[in-house]
Amino acid sequence: MDSSEIPPSDRREEQPPASLPLPAAFLEFLGENGLDPALYSKADTIPRYIRLKPGTEPMVVTEIESELKCDLMKVSWLPDFYAIPPEIQIAGSMAYQQGKIYGIDAASGAAILALDVQPGDHVLDLCAAPGAKLCMLADMLGSTGSLTGVDVAKHRLAACRTMLQKYSLGDRSRLFVADGTSFSILPVNSNLGSMEAFVGIEDNGSIFSEWTSKRSWKDRQKSKKAKAAGSPHPPSTSEPELIYYGKDSGLVGLQKRYVLRPSTDAAACTSGYDKVLVDAECTHDGSIKHIQKFEFWGWKTLDRRVLNVERTGNLLQLQLGLLTNGFKLLKTGGSLVYSTCSLTVAQNENVVQQFLSKHPSAELLKIDPADSWPCRSGGIQKTLRTGAVHLQRQARLSGGDERLGLGHGHPVDLVGVDVLGAEAVGRGPVEAVEEPGERHEHQDHAQRRPGALALAGAEGQDLEVRQVADLHAPAVRREVPLGAELVDVVPDARVPAQRVGVDEDPRLRRDVVAHDGRRLE
């Protein structure tokens, strides 16, 4: 959504109130978890953060300041991060539209720094969508190594693809719709010994050619069949689905069966990922601005999606499952960051404790740069927490090789990075993400994908997908020509898929939605 195009009256309506009348059930949840409700009245003082694409000329800062009409305050401990006042909308700015800046909260930045990505690393982001951290990871990677993003929600992962493309960060990346608790595909080029056998000679559809957004004939047939059978979605499988790969991701020319084959535990030890980020699905209670959105969505939704006991129980299992599988995919000596945007001990320290009790080869490591971060200690030694406002914690764990029975531990690190005064993960520059229709998708997806839970909600980061009709009715329904890949799609507001700011996920009912239907006028 391009906020510059929303009439000022609408803009005001979208601003949540500074202090919220929190419902009893949420107050109870906070009480049970020892959290102070006063946290949620501070949203109007929490800055928003943006990150400048590395390499952006310093003089651009002045230009952005004059465009946004505010000062950009450099965050000394986070390279390329700037704080801006919370009420500033960036989505309408040229700097944003030209891909010079993106919205990402400071605590997310800390999680990525904690991962300490090095040139040549193979990096896995196991809960990647909507993709702010993925973009930063891609930036850190530079022109070597590889980045694999996984998320169980296809439409959210499609937003990651849009972001990677918009910021020209996708060349070394690949994106899989998959359950992160069982995903087992290793990085390419990590098993060179046997790779020759998998380099394709004839392209008969079993070899990766350059990625295109055009759907294959096979895919189109599948979705036609699904439609004919009365289902808006193609039948789901639990097989990972590759929805994007960049030209330098190493896939082009390889046989699909080589790239997509599941790995064994032993193979992961030697050929797994160097770095894994598990930014797990959580109750999002540490995201003050996210909680504020329930004022609009309805507090009953908060009950159902955040506080529901059954859901929370499942969530803890999911978090442990994601952490365990992420660890399994690390190569020996690799490291992992576990992070959530919940403030609860249950979803953070306890999950990590449980994990550690079952994985003796995993140890906590100290994250040295965190010494200069505005953090305080968390509940376990070497964990850090933020102050009153926001929590994000990272566990940094070594690759373990107990599966080989070698029995020696590697240094592991659990860091609760918490950023004093850093913003809660807040509304991204592109407005609200979770609209009623989207919630349906989450739930539907959860039913269709084993391991998936209905989401508590997006982090509100830079997700560029929205249902215009729901948010800003009346959206203009004038049609413009569709890109070839969108044939079969019946969107709310049609736009060419190539346009920046468009999510094209041909298999979902949400279809293709312009950021703002009025642009089509």
Ligand SMILES: C[S@@+](CC[C@H](N)C(=O)[O-])C[C@H]1O[C@@H](n2cnc3c(N)ncnc32)[C@H](O)[C@@H]1O
């Ligand atoms: C906190 S958000 C991740 C935010 C993201 N790292 C970012 O920086 O934009 C959690 C994500 O986990 C995903 N998720 C939930 N269950 C999952 C599962 N079983 N496997 C993989 N991803 C899952 C959700 O779809 C959601 O996008």
